[in-house]
Amino acid sequence: MSLHLDHVTVRYGATTVLDEVSLTVPDGEIVGLVGESGSGKSTLAKAVVGLAPVHSGSIVLDGQPLRHRGRRRPIQMVFQDPFSSLDPRMTIGESIAEAIPERLSRADRRAEIARLLELVHLDAGRADQLPRQLSGGQRQRVALARALAGRPRLVIADEVTSALDVSVQGAVLNLIREMQRELGLSMLFISHNLAVVRYVASQVAVLEGGRIVEHGATTDVLERPQHDYTRQLLAAVPGGHPIPNKEIRA
Structure with missing residues (x-):
């Protein structure tokens, strides 16, 4: 099921956290969302599941406005810390x-x-x-x-591997890829780790200061970045860039 955000703005008082963000998660695909801490990634996720106020713009699932009431919710979220959740x-x-x-x-x-x-x-x-x-x-x-x-018709995974030991991150990522293949899940995968995003996502969007500054096929964005902010994120990856696209072992 496809998710579409159209010029979504989230404000807290006079502070704009998301500024006219447009993003699509196509049916059956994993879209990565990357950016530094404070870029607005988690706020975007909360806006989609109804936990952050949308000042303007729209969020639709398969062309229909999202409804957050009722026991069965079309979008489920997996949080960073599995113990607190x-x-x-x-x-x-x-x-x-x-x-x-x-x-x-x-x-x-x-x-x-x-x-x-x-x-x-x-x-x-x-x-x-x-x-x-x-x-x-x-x-x-x-x-x-x-x-x-x-x-759910779509899952949001918010930094789901960042609280895990490196030794078990691969197993969880392999599981996510397996579920996407077998269940045809649509997923918005949020992470600051570009290597992780490259492994699981077919598309990636780069968020800086509440705005998407680059968006496209994962390989294109991470191997041929067009925006300075994306280049800065890549330069911060241990070992430099380009990020190798290889199997992550469990």
Whole structure:
């Protein structure tokens, strides 16, 4: 399902955080959004899910205005810190079950939880565990399973690997690519890490000071940047640029 932002502006008082941002996430594709801290990336994500006030412009999903009310929401968000996004008092199964929109029998609900855990490569037995009993990478997989439980038409992933050890980042990225291929997910993937964005995204938009300064096919933007800000981001990548496009190992 395609998402389209048309000249979206977000203001807090006299401060403009997003300034007439236009961006499209095509059906079945992953679009990367990159920029430094404070560039407005998370504000854009919050505007899409209804957590930030849109001063002007429009946000539509498949040509229809987004509705944020109701139990079943067409867009789900996965946050940076998987521990804070899960209730520490609820088991993994309870957290996932809370996001399942339909009223199912206990047996059907447990079967759906098991299916979702297996989808993110976790054993169904994890359903009875608490978040503190899981590693950071496992908790992020649970957060993905919880987002998918709502059967969204689009997922927003906001810095989902930045809080993880480097040793487990690759496994989560491989999982995201696998889910996109198998489920045909549309995703807005937000990150400050250009190597990560290149690995998962077919398109990338560069956000500076609340404005998109460059947008195009990921390979074109990262190998032949046209804007000075994009060049600065690339220059800050360890090892310089261009960023190698190679398989990230789990």
